[in-house]
Amino acid sequence: MPTFAGTILILDPDIGALEPIAARLAEDDEYRVFLCASRADAARCLAAAEVDLVLVTEDATGEGQHFLRALRLSHPAVLRVLLVDGPGSTDRQELVREAAIYQYLTRPLDGEQVALLVKRALETRELARRHRILSRELKLSDDAPMFARDRLTEGFVKEARSFxxxxxxSPQMAELCALARQAARTELPILIEGETGTGKELLARAIHYHSARGNSPLLIQNCGGLSDELLRSELFGHLRGAFTGAVSDRLGLFRAADGGTVFLDEISEVSPAFQVSLLRLLQEGEVKPIGADRTMICDVRIIAASNRPLAELVRQGAFRQDLYFRLKGFELRVPPLRERRDEVAALAEYFVRKHGAAMGHRVLGITQDAVQRLEAHDYPGNVRELENEIRRMVALAHNGDYLSTRHMSATFAALPVGQPAAGQSNGFALLGGSLKDEVERLEAKLVGEALRRHRWNQSKVAATLGLSRVGLANKIKRYGLDRGLGQEATA
Ligand SMILES: Nc1ncnc2c1ncn2[C@@H]1O[C@H](COP(=O)(O)OP(=O)(O)OP(=O)(O)O)[C@@H](O)[C@H]1O
Ligand SMILES: [Mg+2]
Known part of the structure; x- marks a missing residue:
């Protein structure tokens, strides 16, 4: 069964007159064409098929004109082309405006001219569709510093970047994003592995928009929890009547994304039979809709993701090795959040702003005390879990609040936090010493925390605290501050 570039409906009471045009459009099975003599016929076609464009003649009975006006309301996405005889009139101008006519053509018609108009009209519609998809994806500018530093976070939160x-x-994510940018420039398939909530889908989107295919669609399919048949028809499409319930043709995601990218999430979940079809697409660029007797070429880039390690599944014989090798043109592993705790504060700050703005809560920032607890958690749900916690905190906050432990859920509020000097609580408890002793103890704590925040970058700490480098070095010596205390051993 052929695959058409579009479905065209022609409405003309004098069917014979337009037969040559219909024949031209149907040549080489380029378009599926319905020739209708009456509005009732046309309505039946519209109900049964996904019509892309109508060609309607202006006629004395007003039948065609009426049809076009009604169509604008019932099927606004269908392109409307008017075929006219003779010179224009005010009636026609009104019709063009009211029925939002795409174009009109004067008879006698030239088959080539009609074919070209149809082609361009469908292209324009496709571009408009892609434009809508892209506009929906609100993009952040590439690699820009995320926020203006404010008083609260100055020198306290690592500067966030974005892809x-x-x-x-974190350095790990910076390295990963650098590799992802390189991968984006190629046409190779990409395999993204990582625990749930680490940001695999965000990474896949970023790659797509950074690739040469960025102006074409990115379509996403979760492969988990779907029957083989359903997944197959979603991705490869089917022809009408291919199975019970297949009431109309379905293009399938791969062909709908032609020229673009398909993101296949939870790729580990697909059946062995499906793996074979996927391999065929990756090797030959071919897809075969269910019920079709011939394959079709389809140009898509595949990005697949899995939160189960595929190499392990290959070893167990649960995933085809050849497919695994094909998928990992580039292999990107997104580390779990507990392996990059140093960016928890930056992410938290980003989410505070994101959700504060979304909820209309003017939150001023987040206290150091709360950040320390956020950093102490192990995050089995990774960044998604952090975001959920922040969203909840923002929801509980009032305008003008700093988010603090009192906004935290019980799990987070109860977390023990590492301190530069052992045995201190987060609040500053007076130990009953002289004022000088207490002030020095507070100073030691603040300097220690600033050093920890900046991973012992002393120039930054000095600048943040308003000290000279020598002044800072003296304090470090005086208070016996030690890099080993509460530090992670990353540069
Ligand atoms: N680095 C990040 N920056 C901003 N937001 C992030 C980041 N990582 C994750 N998120 C947030 O966490 C949520 C989960 O991310 P995403 O859906 O990309 O994860 P995933 O790895 O695909 O998860 P799953 O395996 O459960 O499908 C997203 O909605 C996003 O808001
Ligand atoms: Mg995902």
């Missing part, structure tokens, strides 16, 4: 909507501040 599209993916925000990061």
């Amino acid at each position: 599209e909507k993916l925000v990061y501040a």
Whole structure:
């Protein structure tokens, strides 16, 4: 069964007159064409098929004109072309405006001219569709510093960068994003592995928008929890009547994304039979809709993701090795959040702003005390879990609040936090010493925390605290501050 570039409906009471045009459009099975003599016929076609464009003749009975006006309301997405005889009139101008006519053509018609108009009209519609998809994807500018530093976070939170909507501040993520940018420039398939909630989908989106295919569609399919048949028809499409319930043709995601990218989430979940079809697409660029007797070429880039390690599944014989090798043109592993705790604060700050703005809560920032607890958690749900906690905190806050432990859920509020000097609480408890002793103890704590925040970058700490480098070095010596206390051993 052929695959058409579009479905065209022609309405003309004098069917014979337009037969040559219909024949031209149907040549080489380019378009599926319905020739209708009456409005009732045309309505039946519209109900049964996905019509892309109508060609309607202006006629004395007003039948065609009426049809076009009604169509604008019932099927606004269908392109409307008017075929006219003779010179224009005010009636026609009104019709063109009211029925939002795309174009009109004067008879006698030239088959080639009609075919070209149809082609361009469908292209324009496709561009408009892609434009809508893209506009929906609100993009952050690439690699821009995320926020203006404010008083609260000055010198306290690592500067966040972004790769599209993916925000990061850790060296591991910076390295990963650099590799992802390189991968984006190629046409190779990409396999993204990582625990749930680590940002695999965000990364896939960023890659797509950074690739040469960025102006074409990105379509996403979760492969988990779907029957083989359903997944197959979603992705490869089917022809009408291919199975019970297949009441009309379905294009399938791969062909709908032609020229673009398909993101296949939870790729580990697909059946062995499906793996074979996927391999065929990756090797030959071919898809075969269910019920079709011939394959079709389809140009898509595949990005697949899995939160189960595919190499392990290959070893167990649960995933085809050849497919695994094909999928991992580039292999990107997104580390779990507990392996990059140093960016928890930056992510938290980003989410405070994101959700504060979304909820209309003017939150001023987040206290150091709360950040320390956020950093102490192990995050089995990774960044998604952090975001959920922040969203909840923002929801509980009032305008003008700093988010603090009192806004935290019980799990987070109860977390023990590491301190530069052992045995201190987060609040500053007076120990009954002289004022000088107490002030020095507070000073030691503040300097220690600033050093920890800046991973012992002494120039930054000195600048933040308003000290000279020598002044800072003296304090470090005086208070016996030690890099080993509460530090992670990263540069
Ligand atoms: N680096 C990040 N910057 C900003 N937001 C992030 C980041 N990582 C994750 N998120 C947030 O966490 C949520 C989960 O991210 P995403 O859906 O990309 O994860 P995933 O790895 O695909 O998860 P799953 O395996 O459960 O499908 C997203 O809605 C996003 O808001
Ligand atoms: Mg996902």
